[in-house]
Amino acid sequence: MSRLIVVSNRLPFTLRAHESGFELTPSAGGLVTALGSYLAGKQREDPEFECIWVGWPGGPVPKEQEAAVKQRALEEYRAHPVFLTPEEVDNFYHGFSNKTLWPLFHYAPSYVEYDPKYWDSYVHVNTLFRDAVLEVFRPGDVIWVHDYQLLLLPGMLRDALPDASIGFFLHIPFPAHEIFRLMPGEWKRSILSGMLGADLIGFHTHDYTQYFLHCVFRVLGHDHHLGQIAMEERVRRADTFPIGIDFDRFMEAARSERVAKLAEEILLGIRGRKAIFSVDRLDYTKGLLNRLRGYEEFLVRYPEWRGQVVFLLTVVPSREEVPQYQRMKQELDERVGQINGQFGTMEWVPIVYSYRSLDFEMLSALYVLSPVALITPLRDGMNLVAKEYLASKPDGTGVLILSEMAGAARELGEALLINPNHFVEIADALHQALTMDPEEQVRRNRPMQERLRAYDSRRWAEHFLSSLARVKTQQGQLATRQLTPALQEDVVRSLVEAKKRLILLDYDGTLVPFASQPNLAAPDPELLTLLGRLSETPGSMVFLISGRDKGTLGEWFRTSKIGIIAEHGASIREDNGQWRLLKPLTTEWKGRLRPILRMYVDQVAGSLLEEKEFSLAWHYRRCEPELGAQRAKELIDEVTQFTANLDVQVLEGKKVVEIRNSGVNKGAAALSVVSELRPDRILAIGDDQTDEDLFRALPTDAITVRVGTPFSHARYSLNNHRDVRALLDLLARRLS
Structure with a gap:
């Protein structure tokens, strides 16, 4: 039975060392929470369902204790740890992941460090993750890779497991090309190629998906059709899957007696004043300083609210060893002190500031008691706090003020959306939120709650994994059209058995690779020899059918005994070397x-x-x-x-x-040749949209082959001009 292998930077537990050994304590990260309800539900439905989680345990482990930790991780969490040295953590995680990718993908290029040492470590650690996945992989397993720390991993896994089902999901924004292009060429090409190792690449918003597809086109040259990227060996898909929350868990908590009691205690502490709530991890992308500036502007513009509201600001510690975060923490402390000193009184403190993590019940209590939530990231992949706040409002009241730069804003359009860089806009939104009547609050919140309930974290995981399965099914269907060696033998056999066979071949992209200029694609000696061998076999009629002009084709193939149809069917070269028009044409236009x-x-x-x-x-x-x-x-x-x-x-x-x-196309030209020569069997190969006219026009029993993409009217497909030559060489050998 197939299993799900989840691969992320961190495992669903944190490893802590103590005197008697190690302790494995459950983590409460966003991915762990999001997948938790899906995995629990899946296991209830199917007791045989199995999930293996591959990742870093969160701390160093001495070599001699790795086996013991690995055994405990497997027994207690069905996890397979990847052990990293402190140096690897520093260069891979704190270095490339969080000093290069994180700021660049969050539109903070001035914070980016382009250190080759970080890049080398990033490649190395992704390789370690690949090896760890290969240790646990069984044929048929589904591999789901997560987030920016492992952008290279899907490509590495694809090289090792060509037929595996691999999905990748990015939990942070994917930047526009104008930002992504700042990365050194080798790095950005490797990152995009790595992501394209997955069969399905998922993002939170449509914008991120389009930015990725745009970068793939600009950097790697692969175009797409409705998110499908046709590459030589298989089709990839990029799509949008906005991550959800465990809606029922927050709604049930909000109705619980324990949370109600905590909320009552907090309200007593702030003397019943209206609370504006905010919680975020310490990070320059979260707009914490902007949030404070907006609140300060609110107190200036609307002095009637002084003494009536309290800003409950909770900042969760993060990356405290990074200098940028240390400076930000200092600025944050100073700004809170400045606002409290300027506006506070003996009876009222404008900001109640906490620098710590919150447990689930305390977080739920703060959601419940706060009539306003202020969430102002400068850039955020999704922001689940906004969704959690709405899920904690059973009566539908409460006002969400949300940055339009958060991915969640695409789903939560009824919230008060603000630009976090405009402090007056934040101030006005706070006033609007505090004066909004309850009926309007409910009218805004109920549609958002219904969406969040319908597309919760379990639905998100199911949607992604079912889409991955559909992509694999589509690949299988398209693979049946791929001219495999066995099918090539069948095709060649049918052509050899025919007394009269017509071979119609496009030129550019079919027999030769594309050149930067049209005159640089002249045939090489090997191609001329191959076409000569085919045309000299009894019963074989070989025609080039190309969009090139007759002068160029006539010169390049002046000694070849093949037919030539030039300019998509305007002219045809007869056996005597003379050209004639297939129909009267004019050039006055x-x-x-x-x-x-x-x-x-x-x-x-x-x-x-x-x-x-x-x-x-x-x-x-x-x-x-x-x-x-x-x-x-x-x-x-x-x-x-x-x-x-x-x-x-x-x-x-x-x-x-x-x-x-008008009326000149390869299909019409081919039908003219077919009617004259009356072959028993037809082989037609082309790579362009103009060749679709040819494929559509030929009889249904013709062997038609599209080069490069499987999306075609042709019956079969080949990857490139080299595969075409190999097929023609096989045919020539069988005919001789």
Whole structure:
């Protein structure tokens, strides 16, 4: 039976050393909490369900005690620890993870440290995690890798386990390309390739998903279709899965007597004043100083609230050994003291400040008693505090003030959304929240509560894992179309048995790789020899069917005894070497369109205009990718409108926009050849959108092969031009 292997930086327990040995105490991290309800429910439904958790135990373990810790972790937590030295923790975790990735992904580039030593350690520790997963992996297991500390791991696992089911989820924001590009080239390429080792890559918000896909396109050159990235060996998918909370747990706690008693005690301590509540980990991304500045502005702009409200500010200690966090803690202490000193009285302290962790019941009590929650991160992957606050309001009252920079803002649109950099906006939102009537509070909160109840932490995990299963199913379906060695033997056998076989071959991307300029893709001697062997076998009729002009193809293949169809079907070279038109064509329109294409060449660096006898082509392969794609869309739109009354068509190929006479396409040309030659068997191979005309037009029993992507009308697919040559070589050998 398949198992779930969860891989994260930390295990669901913390290891603490004492005189008599080690103590394993449960952790209360966000991922542990989120997966806890899913795993518990899964095990209730299926007692045989098994989950193994791989991660770092949170502290150093002497070599001689590793075996004992590993045994206890397995027995008590079904966990498999990855042991790290203090130096590895310092360079991998405190270094690259939290001094490079964390600030960069949270849009704080001035805090980023680009230390090669950190990068080397990051690669090394990801390798240690890979080895640990391989120790426990069994065929059929599902591997779910989590978060920014392990961005390289999916790719490493894919290399070792080509057919494994691997998912990856990022719990922090993924930055826009303008930020991501600040990372050194080798690092960012490795990180994206590592993430693409997963079959499914998940993010909290649609924006993060799109930023990732954009970076994949800009850095690696892989485009996508509705989140599906077709790579040579398989299809990957990037999608959005906003993490939920255990809604019922917070709602039940809010109704409990214990929490009610704690809330009553706190209210007595603040003398029944209205509480504005805030809890966050100490971090520069959380906007804590902005929160204080906004509260200070509130007290200045709305003095009537002085003495009537208390700001209950709890900051959870974090990364206290990092200088940036130490400085922030000092600034925080000073700002709290300044506000309390400026506005406080003998009977009223504006801010009740706690620097400590809160247990679950105390946190629930603070949620329950506070009519306002103020959550102002400068950038946050999700922010579960906002969701927990709403889940702790059984009567539907309470007002959530939330930064629009938090991922949760995409789901919680009825909250008061503010810009955390605008202190006046925070102040006005506080006043609006404190004066909002209960009916409006309920009207805002009930829809958010229903969404949070419906898409809780268990639903989040189920959604991700079921989506991963669907991706694997889709890969299996597409793999049945992949021309495996066994299928190639069947295809070749059917062609050999035919008395007359027609072989139609696209050129660029099918027989040769793409070149930066069209004139640099001349055939190599090996290709000329291969085509010669095929064309000389009895019963074989080989045709190149390409978008290239007849002059170039005629020169490159002047000694080859193959047929050539040029410009997507405009002209055909006969056996005697003479060219003829497949239908009457005109070129009068070229003079009117040429200036438009030249204008785009002038405006877009790296683009070029190729003029053929019966078509014009604007190439943008050497352009900046995003600019080229955008300008191509603009050109298509402009030319389509301009040619509304002309007998021409506009087509987009791979990094090219081509304008040609209407009715000229590879499908029509192929049918003309088929009707003349009447072959018993047809093999057609192409890699471009223009080849789809060919695949659609041919008889249903034709052997059609799309190169590069499995999304096609073709019956089969191959990965690249090398695979095509290998297939043709196999056919030539069988025919000889």
